[in-house]
Amino acid sequence: MSERDVMEYDLVVVGAGPAGLSTAIRYKQLNPEATVCVLEKASEIGAHILSGAVMEPGYLDTLLPEWREHKPAICVAAQKDRFAWLTQTRAYRLPTPPQQKNHGNYIISLGSLCKWMAEKAEELEIDVFPGFAGATALFNDADEVIGVRCGDMGVNKAGEHGPAYAPGVDIHAKFTVLSEGCRGSISKQLIRKYQLDTGKSPQTYGLGFKELWQLPAGRTRPGTIQHTIGWPLDSKTYGGSFLYELDDDRVYIGFVTGLDYADPNFSPFEAFQQFKNHPINKKLLDGGEILSAGARTIVEGGLQSLPTMDMPGALLAGDSAGTINVTKIKGIHMAIGTGMLAAEHLSEAATTSGFDARWRASKLNAELHKVRNIRPGFNKGLWRGLLTAVIETVTLGKLPRTLQNHADHNSLTKLAEHSDPDYQWVERQLPPRDRLASVYFASNAHEEDQPVHLKVADTDLCISKCTVEYGNPCTRFCPAGVYEIVEDADGARRLQINSSNCVHCKACDIKDPYEQINWVTPEGGSGPNYQNL
Amino acid sequence: MKIIACVKRVIDYNVRVQINRDGDGVVTDGVKMSMNPFDEIAVEEGLRLKEKGVATELIAVSIGGSESQQQLRTALAMGADRAILVENDAPLIPLGAAHILLRIIEKEQPGLVILGKQAIDDDRNQTGQMLAALWGRPQATFASALEINGEKASVTREIDAGMETIEVDLPAVVTTDLRLNEPRFVKMPDIMKAKRKTLDVIAAASLDLPSIPNVVTSNFSPPPTREAGIKVESVEQLVDVMKTRGLI
Numbered sequence: 001m002s003e004r005d006v007m008e009y010d011l012v013v014v015g016a017g018p019a020g021l022s023t024a025i026r027y028k029q030l031n032p033e034a035t036v037c038v039l040e041k042a043s044e045i046g047a048h049i050l051s052g053a054v055m056e057p058g059y060l061d062t063l064l065p066e067w068r069e070h071k072p073a074i075c076v077a078a079q080k081d082r083f084a085w086l087t088q089t090r091a092y093r094l095p096t097p098p099q100q101k102n103h104g105n106y107i108i109s110l111g112s113l114c115k116w117m118a119e120k121a122e123e124l125e126i127d128v129f130p131g132f133a134g135a136t137a138l139f140n141d142a143d144e145v146i147g148v149r150c151g152d153m154g155v156n157k158a159g160e161h162g163p164a165y166a167p168g169v170d171i172h173a174k175f176t177v178l179s180e181g182c183r184g185s186i187s188k189q190l191i192r193k194y195q196l197d198t199g200k201s202p203q204t205y206g207l208g209f210k211e212l213w214q215l216p217a218g219r220t221r222p223g224t225i226q227h228t229i230g231w232p233l234d235s236k237t238y239g240g241s242f243l244y245e246l247d248d249d250r251v252y253i254g255f256v257t258g259l260d261y262a263d264p265n266f267s268p269f270e271a272f273q274q275f276k277n278h279p280i281n282k283k284l285l286d287g288g289e290i291l292s293a294g295a296r297t298i299v300e301g302g303l304q305s306l307p308t309m310d311m312p313g314a315l316l317a318g319d320s321a322g323t324i325n326v327t328k329i330k331g332i333h334m335a336i337g338t339g340m341l342a343a344e345h346l347s348e349a350a351t352t353s354g355f356d357a358r359w360r361a362s363k364l365n366a367e368l369h370k371v372r373n374i375r376p377g378f379n380k381g382l383w384r385g386l387l388t389a390v391i392e393t394v395t396l397g398k399l400p401r402t403l404q405n406h407a408d409h410n411s412l413t414k415l416a417e418h419s420d421p422d423y424q425w426v427e428r429q430l431p432p433r434d435r436l437a438s439v440y441f442a443s444n445a446h447e448e449d450q451p452v453h454l455k456v457a458d459t460d461l462c463i464s465k466c467t468v469e470y471g472n473p474c475t476r477f478c479p480a481g482v483y484e485i486v487e488d489a490d491g492a493r494r495l496q497i498n499s500s501n502c503v504h505c506k507a508c509d510i511k512d513p514y515e516q517i518n519w520v521t522p523e524g525g526s527g528p529n530y531q532n533l
Numbered sequence: 534m535k536i537i538a539c540v541k542r543v544i545d546y547n548v549r550v551q552i553n554r555d556g557d558g559v560v561t562d563g564v565k566m567s568m569n570p571f572d573e574i575a576v577e578e579g580l581r582l583k584e585k586g587v588a589t590e591l592i593a594v595s596i597g598g599s600e601s602q603q604q605l606r607t608a609l610a611m612g613a614d615r616a617i618l619v620e621n622d623a624p625l626i627p628l629g630a631a632h633i634l635l636r637i638i639e640k641e642q643p644g645l646v647i648l649g650k651q652a653i654d655d656d657r658n659q660t661g662q663m664l665a666a667l668w669g670r671p672q673a674t675f676a677s678a679l680e681i682n683g684e685k686a687s688v689t690r691e692i693d694a695g696m697e698t699i700e701v702d703l704p705a706v707v708t709t710d711l712r713l714n715e716p717r718f719v720k721m722p723d724i725m726k727a728k729r730k731t732l733d734v735i736a737a738a739s740l741d742l743p744s745i746p747n748v749v750t751s752n753f754s755p756p757p758t759r760e761a762g763i764k765v766e767s768v769e770q771l772v773d774v775m776k777t778r779g780l781i
Contacts, residue, residue, distance in 0.1 A: 005722050043545075044565050073563040112563055129721055153718040166718040248554070291551065445547040529547045532563050 004167040009035045009127075011346065012147055012173035014134035014186055016040035017049055018110065018332050019318025020179030021117040022063055022339030028124045030347040036126045037171065038118070039150065041133035041504075043445075043525040045118040046111030048504055050210055050296040050533045052242050052254060053110045054078060054102055054225060056333040063340055064120055072112035074532050076246050078102035079223030084280075086230040088424040091280050098393060099328045099371065102225050107244045107252070109532040110332060133521035134178075137186050137314070138170060145313035147172040148186065151521050156449045168524075175346050176314040179339065182299040183506040185520055187320040196307035196316070202407035203305045203322060204375070206239065206298040207507045209272040209479060210254035211441070212532055215288035220245040227329065232274035234421045235382040237261045238375075241275050242329070243284075250291070253281065256298060259408040259477075259511050260379070264415055267476040268507075269295075269435050270425070277428040285430055292531045293432070293441035295479035295505045300326045300375055301405045303368040310355040317342045323364065327371035327389070337364050370396055376403035409515050414469050435481040439501050443529035444480075446500035446522055453522035454482065454497050454508060461514060462495040470513055477511050479503060503528045534644035534681075534703075536588045538579040539634060540608050541569040542601040543654040552753045559753065568604040571649025573611075574709040577716040578647055578679060580612045587681045590614045592641060596633050598622050602732060609727035610719045616730070621737035627659035629745045634660070635667045636740040643704060645686065650675050650708040661708035671701035677712040 042048035150168030238258030255272035299322035324331030377388025474483035593608035651658035665672030673688035
């Protein structure tokens with residue numbers, strides 16, 4: 001058996017998204033002699049990145065002004081904004097909320113942007129390691145974070161070392177930055193360990209689906225940005241759609257549902273597919289084909305749910321903490337801005353301590369403060385939410401109140417107290433037929449002979465309690481059909497986890513009503529291979 | 534003994550390959566590229582022979598654009614000693630590739646050349662065979678086991694009828710099949726070491742190659758889509774449908 005290697009760095013960054021790459025790049029720009037590495041669990045940079053995405057370019061202009069000459073594979077200047085409320089058959093135009101006006105912004109593939117940023121990082125002699133998952137944090141005797149351990153490779157399903165077994169490297173670093181994105185697995189451990197969420201509102205999330213379509217020629221108006229609310233959700237459920245029209249007859253279409261939905265029988269995947277079948281979309285998509293698809297959770301709690309972002313030896317950056325501006329539907333600029341600020345703090349203060357205070361004194365905080373009450377306003381349904389949004393927008397968030405969020409895992413109604421709402425869903429005709437057909441477009445790949453990376457604490461509870469109380473909602477909220485209740489030959493029911501379908505969205509870790517699903521990193525390089533998402 | 538392992542940059546096997554809009558090729562923009570999996574097996578086999586003390590040096594060789602350096606770096610991170618890229622952006626058929634490899638062989642004088650049996654992009658399965666013929670040396674294709682005994686190699690081949698073990702005189706060309714070995718995981722410290730290993734870049738034009746007619750694929754099209762089927766309730770209904778459609 002081989003020894004566990006140890007590598008030393010000044011800065012280790014976990015997760016090569018916009019926050020992590022910005023931290024690494026800014027730190028190296030300020031400290032050219034420093035040693036910096038970035039770990040990424042995807043097989044290549046950008047392959048696990050999924051985002052709308054409309055980007056405010058401000059912070060990127062500051063960090064890497066040359067990006068405008070090297071635009072990512074998908075990059076279309078925003079032209080026209082549309083906002084509408086849908087019923088099953090109609091769309092009613094509403095005035096575009098001022099936060100969602102996109103003049104000067106760009107529709108991009110965040111995956112492609114990250115790939116380019118990673119190349120820039122490598123030019124600065126930052127070591128970027130795709131295919132290596134940061135699995136756990138490492139601590140010293142004083143309980144300070146001193147780095148991360150990468151996941152082992154070549155462990156078989158039973159947990160034994162296979163012939164190609166390679167123990168994961170320990171990376172020791174002066175500073176560790178967690179930029180794993182929404183519900184990062186190390187971030188989750190550390191938020192718990194250092195109680196970074198004490199005194200904060202519970203975190204709340206959304207689950208987003210996205211597809212890239214190639215359409216017959218002449219249907220798109222590149223740069224058009226459309227957001228909708230309403231159908232296929234009922235007015236109690238938070239969520240909405242996006243449709244971004246690209247060049248070369250391509251569109252991004254997606255749908256986000258708040259994971260605080262109450263209906264235990266609700267399927268977020270089905271809601272997205274229903275949305276595609278709305279008359280306004282159907283005539284656009286009909287005859288086209290899906291190029292790429294996937295799903296990812298989004299952290300929606302905003303400022304009041306934002307954990308303390310520093311701890312001894314480590315920082316949280318980007319959506320590992322939850323810096324997205326949900327009202328604007330934009331997180332990339334916040335992630336880049338936060339990453340840059342983290343790097344500036346580390347190089348000036350030479351300690352992680354004080355970063356949270358610095359962030360909260362920055363204009364990043366001010367941006368979230370202004371919109372803090374809008375998302376929780378929707379906890380009382382669509383109409384109350386819109387009213388709150390109008391009030392908060394008009395008053396610029398200056399009212400002396402902060403509405404609180406609620407957790408998502410305990411928002412489901414028990415079956416006994418539940419009656420199915422009438423969503424007025426239709427018989428749909430556009431592909432994909434079901435979740436398995438959809439996962440195909442994520443080009444997902446997990447080595448089959450590896451331990452299941454979705455750790456369910458007590459699978460008996462699924463049958464003895466969950467089936468009765470909630471009807472096993474995991475079989476519906478998972479976008480990839482990972483969870484199945486199967487019946488064995490003797491009639492006994494059990495949970496089957498198809499972990500190789502997992503697209504790493506983390507919805508199960510969030511929404512499971514018993515909080516007994518723990519998402520851990522699978523073997524590095526496993527997971528979806530998103531292209532241009 | 535020196536070993537050459539040949540490496541081709543191809544679209545990753547997990548990618549859903551799509552035909553481009555002009556229909557004259559496949560989409561490669563923003564698409565994940567990797568080392569041809571059969572070539573990874575070739576590199577791994579070279580490393581194992583080195584670890585057994587049979588080989589003294591393993592050289593990874595690739596032909597392609599400068600991006601192919603990525604795949605050579607992977608081979609170096611796996612453990613190859615040095616790498617050579619023959620830079621060539623023009624389309625290349627297996628015969629052209631074999632001629633280029635022959636030039637490298639003439640210079641390096643390896644005792645063994647290992648290649649993947651085919652590349653997963655065009656699946657041609659010709660380069661190894663053509664190379665052996667041009668070089669005038671024995672070939673052992675579809676290897677699932679390889680043993681070196683002095684001046685000879687004993688190679689177990691996967692053939693239609695099962696397995697066949699042959700003995701060839703070295704130097705020889707061996708092409709790998711899937712079962713030959715399971716390539717190792719690349720380790721992070723080795724990725725760092727690979728950055729410092731020698732990677733020579735040679736222009737194909739500098740190799741004094743014979744002129745070879747090329748083959749250009751002018752059009753790609755997907756297979757026709759199958760029409761949706763219908764569900765029948767019973768055997769009788771199935772028979773009826775088949776009769777009305779004139780199938781029986």
